[in-house]
Amino acid sequence: MKQKIEELILQAVETLKAEGFPGLEIIPHITIERTREAQHGDFASNLALMLAKPAKVNPRQLAEKIIAALPRHEAVMKVEMAGPGFINFFINPNSQYQVIKKIHDEGREFGLSTIGAGKKVQVEFVSANPTGPLHVGHGRGAAYGSVVADLLQAVGFDVHREYYVNDAGRQMDILAASIWLRYLEECGEVVHFPSNGYRGDYVREIAWDIHKSVGNEYRRPIALVLEDIPADEPQGGDKEAHIDALIDRTKTLLGPPLYRDFFQIGLDNILEDIKADLREFGVDYQQWFSERQLMDDGSVEKALERLRAGGYLYEQDGATWFASSRIGDEKDRVVVRENSQYTYFASDIAYHMNKLDRGFDRIIDIWGADHHGYVPRVRAAIEALGADKSKLTVLLVQFAALYRGEEKVQMSTRSGEFVTLRQLRNEVGKDAARFFYVMRRSEQHMDFDLKLATSKSNENPVFYVQYAYARICSVLRQLDEKGWERNLLLGMENLSQLTEEHEIALLGTLARYPEVLERAALQYEPHQLIHYLRDLAHEFHTYYNAHQFLVEDAGIRNARLNLVCAVKQVLANGLGLLNINSPEAM
Template sequence: MKIEIETLLKQALTHLCAQGVLPINPGSNPTVTRSKDPQHGEYASNLAMTLAKSAGLNPRDMATAIVEALPASEVIDRVEIAGPGFINFFLNPESNTRAVAQILEQGSQFGLSDIGKGKKILIEFVSANPTGPLHVGHGRGAAYGAALADLLAAAGFEVEREYYVNDAGRQMDILAVSVWLRYLELCGESLPFPVNGYRGSYVKQIAEDLFNQQQHQLREPVLEVLADLPKDEIDGGDKEIYIDALIQRARKLLQNRYDIVFNIALNIILDDIKNDLAEFGVHYQYWFSERSLEKKSLACLEKLQQAGYLYEKDGALWFRSSDFGDEKDRVVQRDNGQPTYFTSDIAYHLEKIERGYDRLIDIWGADHHGYIPRVNAAMQAMGLDAGKLDILLVQFAILYRGKEKVSMSTRSGEFVTLRELRHEVGNDAARFFYIMRRSEQHMDFDLELAKSQSNDNPVYYVQYAHARICSVFRQLKEKNFVYLQAQGLKHLDRLTETHETALIKTLGRFPEVIENSALTAEPHQLTYYLRELANAFHSYYNAHQFLVDDADLRNARLALVEACGYVLRNALSIIGVSAPESM
């Protein structure tokens, strides 16, 4: 409908240009928006105000000229000029109710758009280090990424979802050593736990699994483990140096058995994460291993070296990212010869581009924002189209337990896991809650409130609308009425109540909401829409009886209600929330 009006306006402009009223055709698409106020019709355009200056007319006269040049249309009842020069379009009542017929015809397909034209998008999200279970901070990225992916798919993009597994690097070694030390404790040894180690209880559980599987196969004498190590922080030393020394010691003593510890820790945690996300309704096509990039990383370094973007300083290898807008150069290879995480990431983005996507989306926690310029720099230096990459940031949810802030540190082990949250508030509430706010918005997540299962939770409000619709159709049978959809569609003109036209209008807006929220990467718009839709339905429900004796009216109303059910289900499924048939 919006497009039809835009087309009409375009035709009017062409006409005006031919007449010489307008100097040149502006070319750009006329702006048509939904009116907020019914007094301003269904749709409005600010076209006249934007063109007035170049035409040398005042906006109202410009509007008059445009309106006079508008071709006749069947869908438009009348056009008015209002305010400073808005052109308001009033639709025929039939054009309004035709949304109902369209919804019933398209069913679960209603709202889908082809605006994406099948372009291939890879969306990478969560990608938390497999050094511990997902916590509630990761949950927001999971809910946001999954909703955005489904939204883009609904808008006609070909979407693939990927989790980048950081299974290489120092953090994983720290985890492996933490597990091994806990394992040694289970063997009956007594030794200090490093300040920088992972202290979560899950580390002890992994150690138990390790012990059950390996018994004393991985046991080494404590004296040898601790011999000649530098001081840990607690003894006045440096915790980083200490843990690195401990990692070297573990590798040396365990030799090839080190990989057993490492892999068991990795697999247990990764399986847990996969399981957790699946239960949350978040699914991936790919789990991409950082370790698999080893060769590609070296190749990238070579390429950058040859292009003259690398130099040596202080024994390390640096990338001239500042040549591409980063605030300083970055290390790609440490003085110990190990490539940095950044190097893997260069290779990873090369890999993703090579796989042939039209667009890459990375969703990161906002604390990584300082990392964006160097990734863009690397892509440019590698000769890749950095314009294909969109990095979207999700602000962390600040957790509150009542009024008290909950500290969130994986290392200390004091965190609320995503799983705990899901079990306490339910998947539906968690999914809805997480994406209710704009992703760049800092979010206060009060656990007490979320756990309280109170009616404050808007997800119930929306789900209740759906349950009520299902209930109406159950009642239909009990009251020995019959619903004939075809009859209802024939008599849509009977739907003249204010609540009915309002509901129909809201339903008709759904495709626009999908397109808009997909293109702006703002799934929260969908939750606001759902609340509006549920409100329009509940108001209607309270104001009018659907199961009336007048068969034509009853069928028409039930057609409308059925259509409402479809849209509720379609919208809820995109954000991963269930549509219960009864509550």
């Protein structure tokens, strides 16, 4: 419809141009908007306002001219000039009814489109370090990322969802050492647990499992473990030096193969937990990409070689630097440390090279907002690798501050004091959790009130939308109980009897759905879909209160049922995209 109007306007402008009307050489992008108020019709164009200046005419006069030049179209009932020079289009209701047939015919496909044209898009999200279970902070990225991916798929992109597993590096070493120390405790050693170790209960559980299967085989006297280890912070030392020394000691005392086992058991354990957690949260991946693999198969070295060939690497202070400040970063970055270890950034460069080599048209990284300082250097890396840096989109998700009522919940992964995503799901359920996370614009700081989300009452917005769906199902059950059958054809023949204000409004909202999907997908803004669904549910509830559907007149009854079933279908489609259930009864 929007497109048709656009074409009509374009034709009108061409006509005026042919008549020698001045100032129409440059036609701005024609924007057709849905109006906010019914008295302004269904669609509006501000073209006359935009053109008034170059054409040096009064915008109201220009609008009149354009309207006069508009070709006739059966779907357009009336065109009006209004306000400072808006052109308002009133759509013929008969053409509005078509949407009900369309929704019925297309069913679950209604709203999907092909504007993505099968372009390959990779979406990487969550990618939390596998050093512990996911917490509620990761939940937002998980919900947001999965919905963005699903939306892109819905509008025709070929979407590849990926989780980057940081299974190399110091954090993992700290985890391995933490597990071993807890294991020693199981063996009966008295351990002063390092302040910088992972203190969560899950570490004890892993240690407990190991002890159960191998007994005291890996036990070493604690005195030997602590020999010459610099003091921890509470004892007046440096916690980083303390933990690093403990990691080295763990490696020496266990020996490489055994150390590897502890490391691997911890990794496998936690990664399995994360995978299961996300699956239960309705988040699926095509690929779990290992950082360690990049290290092992020489990809990092290859990536650095490519940078070196481009003249972007140099040596200084014993380290190797990437001259990222030459291409947008605020300073240069180390890629190989003085101790000849790669930095995390080095493997990330390799990872992005790998993404580029796999031929994605678009690469989307979804990160926590605290990583924003990292964006320019990754962009620089892509440019230095010789790729088009516009291929990369980084979406930053702001933190969700957690509250229990008024009280803010403090969180720290190391100390183990945090609410896990699993706990949240158990408390509020998958549907409410997903809905809440995605309800707000991603760049918006969000307060997640556990108390509110836990309350299974009317305060909880997800129920409002689900209730609309359940209500429609209930109406259909009532139909059956009253001994009536739905007559689809009769309903379609009587659509023109849907003349109530609420019915016309619903038609417009239903017709909007494909546009909402498209916008939400292309702008990576799932919250637009949520708001739409709330609008739709609200209009349905209003309609429900104002009019009886199951009336004696079979024509009107079936027409209304067709409308209501169209609402049901769109609610199900929208909720489905959000991976939220559409319950037939609540």
